[in-house]
Amino acid sequence: MAAEEKFTPQTWPESPEQATLEGKNKFLGFWLFLGGETVLFASLFATYLALKDSVPSPDHALAKDLFELPLVFLMTMLLLTSSLTSVFAMYHMKNYNFKKMQTWLFITVMLGFAFLGCEIYEFNHYVHEYEHTFTSSAFGSAFYTLVGFHGAHVTFGLLWIIALMIRNAKRGLNLYNAPKFYLASLYWHFIDVVWVFIFTVVYLMGMVG
Amino acid sequence: MANLQTNSGEPKVNYEYRRKKSAEEMRMQVVTFTMMIFFTVIAFAAVGAGFSKWFILPFVLLLAIVQVIFQLYYFMHMSHKGHEVPQFFMYSGVLVGFVTVLAFLTIIWW
DSSP states (O other): OOTTOOOOTTTSOSSGGGSSHHHHHHHHHHHHHHHHHHHHHHHHHHHHHHHTTOOSSTTSOOHHHHOOHHHHHHHHHHHHHHHHHHHHHHHHHHTTOHHHHHHHHHHHHHHHHHHHHHHHHHHHHHHHHHOOOTTTOHHHHHHHHHHHHHHHHHHHHHHHHHHHHHHTTTTOOOTTTHHHHHHHHHHHHHHHHHHHHIIIIIIIHHHHO | OTTSSOOSSOHHHHHHHHHHHHHHHHHHHHHHHHHHHHHHHHHHHHHHTTOOHHHHHHHHHHHHHHHHHHIIIIITOTTSTTOHHHHHHHHHHHHHHHHHHHHHHHTOOO
């Protein structure tokens, strides 16, 4: 099965992301990477939980002074919806419908940018309204490292998906790029997995103390 | 080569069967998504309603874990066959991660 071979919806394999040896290896390697990312984020969560509300003097803002639920709720909905739209994209990838896949990936990217915009607004707000910065306290350092690292993952995911969309725009689907699209969508889901714990552990638990 | 994955002698029948199967799976994904939205709304509502801290903390954590299981097993297809090694990787990661969080919460203080 040559990787560059042209297919029709009828001849397109059932699991195109694992139809070639390269695809199988990427699939396995990527899940190993995600296992490592789990440990990485767990260590950042652990640091945050250990340093939460550790401020040098009482005039520094604490978690429950900073966070506002409506914005976090909006960000959660944006990222959760973008996770569903990337599932739609992979559904069309498996049906060998390149155009629809690109459309849903584009919607995913737009939702990702909306999320990122909210996060930039949020950080800006904390810095200017509350003087809660990376260097203002141990709490600040732990907070921005954890949430900022997730934001960096979102940024990287967006660049990755956009690069794939542009690079393959005129190529269409084949067994060479199907694994690439599939892994990018796995990465995007993983970003949402991390966000579920961020909104729960950092924001919701931060509100109650 | 075309029929590597087929298990029916009739390529057309097999194709239609696959289409139908993946459309059904897609409907399940939408149901999963609806439930995830529902859990999220409940978690935010519980905090907004101002229940006791000792109810909210375990409750929202439980909702998060259920939501992540949905995400991993349905959105990321870990429930499909051929995902034994990914499961091993993820559970190993979760184990190390859990121990890390536990250690930072119990044996470290300032």
